[in-house]
Amino acid sequence: MLYAHYDVQPAGEDSSWTSPPFEPTERAGRLYGRGAADDKSGIIMHAGALLALGADCPVGVKVLIEGQEENGQGGIEEFVKANAELLKADVIVVSDVGNYSLGVPTLTTSLRGMAALDVEVETLEGAVHSGMFGGPAPDALIALTRMIATLHDANGTVAVKGLDVVAYEGADYDETAFRKDTGVLPGVDLVGAGSIADRLYGRPSINVIGTDAPVVDSAANALIPKARARVSVRLAPGQDPAEAQSVLAKHLEAAAPWHVKVKVTPGGVGQGFLAKTDGPAYVAATGAMAAAFQKDVVHYGEGGSIPLVAAFLEAQPTAEMILWGGEEPQCKIHAPNESVDLAEVERCVLAEALFIAGMAGKK
Ligand SMILES: [Zn+2]
Known part of the structure; x- marks a missing residue:
């Protein structure tokens, strides 16, 4: 079964694009336009492979193309769970990822899972004057900040017990390239321990992705009675997200100072993935990619x-x-000036055609 999606992220301001986002435009071997890569390139890969094989396609093929991937509401997941028989397949090809770098054939072997929760701290019945009451009266934002500070050690390594770490065996991610891709400012340290790839693909990371607290420009001289944060964890592949959510909730509750009132509300979860790399399809896919790209295949993780x-x-x-x-x-x-390299797509089409042809009689 071959999967891809046709829906796209919003294009944003037209003015941030060199050519209009919904007029596919070719420049120097790349096709520019919203969705050109994510994920119309996946659809072209499947369609191209099936066209190339034509009547010679030696195995039964199902195609699943959807249009609700980017809004993240999970319609397709419900459909997949409800239609296991209709979608039954020996091999499922998900073409919504890609290569380590241009021209380097890559199979994605792991994905991190995720778990989020909201933590709310309450200390006072309402805001009170910070001059008249500040000192003995606890400020909710200070309490919440102290709790958040316990999530990492001084190096930025996750300090929550019960979050798994797994050995990552794929290719590494060069530090200079990582700094450039991420836009880490000059002189600012990277955080955590282990190789960059270990940190991205084998270890958990914890970030605060939102806070409810007064806005600085309209701040009053008052103690803050209530504060809230959304804490998001990326999990090592294989860890159960619900379990991770619960160890994180316990950690935050235990870290609360001064007997402040803490309320934890579970948020979204997503299961990670660790590929089985010793099956016939994985071996055939590796061979097909190597032949199409004329290069050794890289096995690589994905942080998302x-x-x-x-x-x-x-x-x-x-x-x-x-x-x-x-x-x-x-x-x-997902950014302005999205594009895809047309020769890369051609190599992917060839790899997929060779892969499907090579699966004949493998069952
Ligand atoms: Zn996508």
């Missing part, structure tokens, strides 16, 4: 999660999963 991959595995635990595609860092997916 794809909830659909978890849904596929839950509905069809014996299916082999192949994650590949025509995206690479220059594609700037």
